[in-house]
Amino acid sequence: MSQMQKQIKLAKRPVGTPVMEDFAFIDAPIETPSDGEVLIRTIYVSVDPYLRGRMQDTKSYIPPFQLNEVITSGIIGQVVESKSEHFSKGDIVLGTLGWQEYSVANERTIRKLDPKLAPVTANLGIIGMTGLTAYFGLLDIGQPKEGETVVVSGAAGAVGSAVGQIAKIKGARVVGIAGTEEKCEYLLNELGFDAAINYKKEDVSSALEKACPNGIDIYFDNVGGSISDAVFPLLNKFARIPVCGAISAYNSVEMDMGPRVQTALIKTSALMKGFTLGDYSSRLQEGNTALAAWLNEGKLKYEETITEGFDHIIDAFLDLFTGANIGKSLVKVADII
Amino acid sequence: MSQMQKQIKLAKRPVGTPVMEDFAFIDAPIETPSDGEVLIRTIYVSVDPYLRGRMQDTKSYIPPFQLNEVITSGIIGQVVESKSEHFSKGDIVLGTLGWQEYSVANERTIRKLDPKLAPVTANLGIIGMTGLTAYFGLLDIGQPKEGETVVVSGAAGAVGSAVGQIAKIKGARVVGIAGTEEKCEYLLNELGFDAAINYKKEDVSSALEKACPNGIDIYFDNVGGSISDAVFPLLNKFARIPVCGAISAYNSVEMDMGPRVQTALIKTSALMKGFTLGDYSSRLQEGNTALAAWLNEGKLKYEETITEGFDHIIDAFLDLFTGANIGKSLVKVADII
Numbered sequence: 001m002s003q004m005q006k007q008i009k010l011a012k013r014p015v016g017t018p019v020m021e022d023f024a025f026i027d028a029p030i031e032t033p034s035d036g037e038v039l040i041r042t043i044y045v046s047v048d049p050y051l052r053g054r055m056q057d058t059k060s061y062i063p064p065f066q067l068n069e070v071i072t073s074g075i076i077g078q079v080v081e082s083k084s085e086h087f088s089k090g091d092i093v094l095g096t097l098g099w100q101e102y103s104v105a106n107e108r109t110i111r112k113l114d115p116k117l118a119p120v121t122a123n124l125g126i127i128g129m130t131g132l133t134a135y136f137g138l139l140d141i142g143q144p145k146e147g148e149t150v151v152v153s154g155a156a157g158a159v160g161s162a163v164g165q166i167a168k169i170k171g172a173r174v175v176g177i178a179g180t181e182e183k184c185e186y187l188l189n190e191l192g193f194d195a196a197i198n199y200k201k202e203d204v205s206s207a208l209e210k211a212c213p214n215g216i217d218i219y220f221d222n223v224g225g226s227i228s229d230a231v232f233p234l235l236n237k238f239a240r241i242p243v244c245g246a247i248s249a250y251n252s253v254e255m256d257m258g259p260r261v262q263t264a265l266i267k268t269s270a271l272m273k274g275f276t277l278g279d280y281s282s283r284l285q286e287g288n289t290a291l292a293a294w295l296n297e298g299k300l301k302y303e304e305t306i307t308e309g310f311d312h313i314i315d316a317f318l319d320l321f322t323g324a325n326i327g328k329s330l331v332k333v334a335d336i337i
Numbered sequence: 338m339s340q341m342q343k344q345i346k347l348a349k350r351p352v353g354t355p356v357m358e359d360f361a362f363i364d365a366p367i368e369t370p371s372d373g374e375v376l377i378r379t380i381y382v383s384v385d386p387y388l389r390g391r392m393q394d395t396k397s398y399i400p401p402f403q404l405n406e407v408i409t410s411g412i413i414g415q416v417v418e419s420k421s422e423h424f425s426k427g428d429i430v431l432g433t434l435g436w437q438e439y440s441v442a443n444e445r446t447i448r449k450l451d452p453k454l455a456p457v458t459a460n461l462g463i464i465g466m467t468g469l470t471a472y473f474g475l476l477d478i479g480q481p482k483e484g485e486t487v488v489v490s491g492a493a494g495a496v497g498s499a500v501g502q503i504a505k506i507k508g509a510r511v512v513g514i515a516g517t518e519e520k521c522e523y524l525l526n527e528l529g530f531d532a533a534i535n536y537k538k539e540d541v542s543s544a545l546e547k548a549c550p551n552g553i554d555i556y557f558d559n560v561g562g563s564i565s566d567a568v569f570p571l572l573n574k575f576a577r578i579p580v581c582g583a584i585s586a587y588n589s590v591e592m593d594m595g596p597r598v599q600t601a602l603i604k605t606s607a608l609m610k611g612f613t614l615g616d617y618s619s620r621l622q623e624g625n626t627a628l629a630a631w632l633n634e635g636k637l638k639y640e641e642t643i644t645e646g647f648d649h650i651i652d653a654f655l656d657l658f659t660g661a662n663i664g665k666s667l668v669k670v671a672d673i674i
Contacts, residue, residue: 053604060604061574224599237398246599258597262561262583265611267390267397272609274602 002029006310007100010065014055017251017321022055023314024068031104033083038110040077040093040103042310045331046124047317048073048158050276052250061276070098074124076113077103078336087112092336094123099313101333118292120336125158125328126302127291129277134162134220135287136280137242139170141273142218146171149212151231154222155196156183158302158328159244162291163220164193165300172218175211177204177227179323186326191301204230215239224248225258232264239270251321303327339366343647344437347402351392354588354658359392360651361405368441370420375447377414377430377440379647382668383461384654385410385495387613389587398613407435411461413450414440415673424449429673431460436650438670455629457673462495462665463639464628466614471499471557472624473617474579476507478610479555483508486549488568491559492533493520495639495665496581499628500557501530502637509555512548514541514564516660523663528638541567552576561585562595569601576607588658640664 004027011024033039051073054065065071075097079087084107087093095110097103113120118127125131137159144150150167154160155176164174164187175195176187184196195211197204204227208216215236221228224246231241249256265272280287294300305325307316310333319325341364348361370376388410391402402408412434416424421444424430432447434440450457455464462468474496481487487504491497492513501511501524512532513524521533532548534541541564545553552573558565561583568578586593602609617624631637642662644653647670656662 058604061606221599224597228597228599243599243602246597246603249597249600256597256600257594260561260565260583260586260593260595261598261609262558262565262580262611263586263593265580265609266583266613267395267611269398269612269616270610272598272602273607274599274604275606276603279606 002032004028005030005101007070007098008313009068009070010055011068013057013067014052014251016253018052018055018318020314020318023071025311028100030102033081033104035083036107037104038079038084038087038093038107039081040075040095040097040105040110041080042075042077042097042101042103042333043092043336044076044121044124045099045313045333046074046129047313047320047329047331048129049245049247049250049320051317052321061278070100072096072098074129075103076120076124090337092120094128101310118295121304121306121328121330122295122302124330125304126162126300127288127295130158130328131162131291131300131302132280132284132287133244133277134159134166135291136277136283137244137275138163138166138218138220140280141242141271141275142220142240144170144172144218147173148217149173149175149214149236150218150220151175151177151208151212151216152220152222153177153227154245154247155187155193156326157222160220160222161187161191161302161327162300165191166294167218168192169294169299175208177223183326186303199227205233208234218242220244222247224256229258232259232261235264235268235270237268239268241270241272243272243274247321305329307331309333339369341365342367342438344407344435345650346405346407347392348405350394350404351389351588353590355389355392355655357651357655360408362648365437367439370418370441372420373444374441375416375421375424375430375444376418377432377434377442377447378417379412379414379434379438379440379670380429380673381413381458381461382436382650382670383411383466384650384657384666384668385466386582386584386587386657388654389658398615407437409433409435411466412440413457413461427674429457431465438647455632458641458643458665458667459632459639461667462641463499463637464625464632467495467665468499468628468637468639469617469621469624470581470614471496471503472628473614473620474581474612475500475503475555475557477617478579478608478612479557479577481507481509481555484510485554486510486512486551486573487555487557488512488514488545488549488553489557489559490514490564491582491584492524492530493663494559497557497559498524498528498639498664499637502528503631504555505529506631506636512545514560520663523640536564542570545571555579557581559584561593566595569596569598572601572605572607574605576605578607578609580609580611584658642666644668646670
């Protein structure tokens with residue numbers, strides 16, 4: 001008889017902000033790997049705002065989660081049994097795997113990590129999904145030039161903090177928008193941002209005007225909503241807006257209404273472009289190499305908010321929408337052996 | 338004593354829809370050209386929606402008109418006196434000149450037209466400002482590919498009708514949105530559009546869904562407002578939206594509110610870019626040559642709504658906001674001699 005493990009499935013499609021009852025913790029047998037597969041013990045689970053979108057049954061860039069199926073996200077795990085010649089027991093691997101204690105994965109869907117190159121968790125963050133998202137959105141769509149003003153919202157999050165630092169590397173002036181004094185201090189004192197705005201305490205429009213005396217050349221949008229509305233009147237000619245996230249709208253039941261952007265775009269010939277990391281799937285190696293180099297040169301810093309225990313994965317996910325986390329949110333499920 | 342002429346000045350900044358009282362008809366002396374200048378009798382005056390924006394005292398891509406200064410727009414005139422070696426009496430010229438019966442212009446600010454190449458008025462429309470606006474917005478930002486679906490709003494206007502025809506030349510399927518049955522008939526029967534939607538009679542969302550069974554790859558936006566809102570749910574992956582005009586908002590006193598676009602852009606990795614013809618000032622010759630070739634090959638058709646008489650320039654301008662015109666709106670002020 002096979003050993004049992006815990007899994008997390010989507011029990012209901014959330015309406016508004018997700019709640020614990022939308023998820024089900026299930027006991028299920030651990031699968032056995034076939035040829036070309038490995039059995040992986042889950043070590044770190046990445047929890048990310050974009051997963052909220054997959055819980056909705058709407059057409060999007062990736063198909064929605066199905067009800068009563070195991071939720072998946074970026075996972076770091078350790079091989080406990082290998083039927084692949086490419087992986088050995090003990091290897092640390094990265095893949096998109098289920099929220100469960102053990103996964104069976106085909107050898108072609110996972111990648112071996114070298115813990116000597118960077119801390120393994122960096123592969124879920126600064127040199128992984130969130131860092132790469134920042135890298136391609138900022139450099140490919142934003143195209144920062146020396147001396148330009150870059151504004152980033154969700155600035156203390158995993159993507160935002162990488163965006164600001166890459167913009168600094170490229171010689172831009174960087175203004176971050178975040179939601180606590182602690183986050184603003186972090187942006188200014190740890191990451192070297194030029195200015196930080198606490199949107200919960202300050203009027204964003206006037207604070208932006210003060211922080212951006214030369215207008216805004218790039219707005220990296222992680223949040224949407226009224227924070228983003230405040231940016232449009234300050235755009236410079238030929239401004240660029242990589243649209244990465246709209247966390248303010250993810251849990252909205254109402255239609256997300258605000259000032260229309262057309263007139264502001266025409267007045268400035270500005271560009272606004274949505275993107276996801278999948279758009280750059282052919283260039284991931286380039287981004288990973290660049291980010292790892294900056295990390296090892298000490299030019300990139302990162303923070304992690306690590307929750308402990310499989311039973312707290314949902315807590316960590318729900319915390320994303322309260323603004324509790326700084327940097328990348330992870331859940332540590334087991335120790336590396 | 339110098340001869341007198343009529344001029345039109347901006348008397349007040351319009352609030353909401355412009356009215357006759359916002360303008361002043363003045364008698365003023367005809368100027369005398371100095372060396373390198375010519376005296377031009379105004380023949381055709383171009384009236385365009387974008388001029389509404391210049392009547393507002395806000396930062397934009399071109400400075401606003403000053404109160405009590407003569408309004409300017411694209412003008413075709415005839416040289417009546419030349420102190421330039423590049424122009425002779427009788428030459429037909431094009432320039433951005435004042436709404437007055439006679440203008441003095443520096444030789445470097447005007448261009449000679451050859452009436453044998455194309456009807457002179459085409460230089461204000463299909464091979465001039467509006468045709469070029471369509472050309473660069475559609476081809477540079479929209480980048481239509483064969484078989485793609487292109488939706489254009491304001492489709493029977495000077496820019497929109499050119500957009501649709503160029504999209505057809507590029508092998509796209511073209512859906513136009515306009516505001517009368519007459520305009521829709523014109524799009525279908527004269528210009529070869531594949532479908533036409535009368536936004537005043539049909540529910541735009543469901544009509545678009547029906548007319549675009551394969552979704553929307555390019556939306557050329559001339560109008561903004563609720564018509565454009567209806568497009569976003571139908572965008573395909575990597576859709577492109579050249580944002581050319583927002584006539585629905587030009588006369589709005591209230592804040593122009595609608596559904597925020599961020600989530601739709603992220604889901605589709607869509608691009609939205611404002612532009613004006615000025616962004617392409619270094620490429621006008623390329624566009625003009627291409628448009629003139631298509632015109633002479635019979636691949637481009639155009640309509641003009643020509644109002645007669647200097648005293649009716651403001652009437653023709655105000656008509657732009659009632660949807661009265663098909664194609665390019667011009668005012669004929671005098672005959673070519």
